[in-house]
Amino acid sequence: MTGNLAALFAAMLAFVGGHFLLSWPAIRGSLVARIGEKAFASMYSLLMLACLVWVIAAYRVAPPHVLWDAGYRSNLVPLVVMPFAMMLAVVGLLSRSPTLMGGGAMFRHGAVEVRGIFTITRHPFLCGAALWAIAHLVANGDAASVLLFGGMAILALAGMFAIDHKRSLKLGDAWASYAAHSSRVPFAAALSGRTRVDWAGIGWLRPTIGVVLYVVLLFAHDWLFGVPAGLILN
Secondary structure, eight states: OOOOHHHHHHHHHHHHHHHHHHHSHHHHHHHHHHHOHHHHHHHHHHHHHHHHHHHHHHHHTSOOOBSOOOOGGGGHHHHHHHHHHHHHHHHHHTSOOSSSTTGGGGGTTSOOOOOGGGGTOSOHHHHHHHHHHHHHHHHOOBHHHHHHHHHHHHHHHHHHHHHHHHHHHHHTHHHHHHHHTOOSSTTHHHHTTSOOOOHHHHOSHHHHHHHHHHHHHHHHHHHHHSSOOSOOOO
């Protein structure tokens, strides 16, 4: 069965647009006031999961319309980038984060010290997601991949700015202090002298989990997604 790019575009629009629409302060605030925080979080998660399933289904049957062919060497890009993407994403998810859903509660008692992975970037999960999307966009020059990975890159990169804006409006000076000692771009705050990388706070276990997950996905890529992960480069 072959689908069409319009269906994939609609699915990506629902997934990416849904994230921004439901997270918009006015809309989110109105819904939370009506149904409560927990019910909103559940509704949000279920809707985005349904949209993600739609995206995956539409991508799997999209027509193979090639826009560019960068050659087999382009497979090296995700092979090199993905270990770092997985480490950022996994460590970010396994750390108590002020930028993930519900993270604003960390500022309940005032300013929060920048520690651990957040001395590298205050958006580790989204940085990992952006690296994943951009690396796969380079290696896959078909129209369906441009829609999928391009949309995911937009969601991750724009999401950082959207979260920062919402936190700034809600938390004021407490967030301004946190943002001043951290950065969206990895290592930017450390290189500018605004913070020092907290290697001890990052530890070794969570990055190791990220690397192990990368290896598992590398060798299971064909089985999981129906596409080899570039292990054969000739």
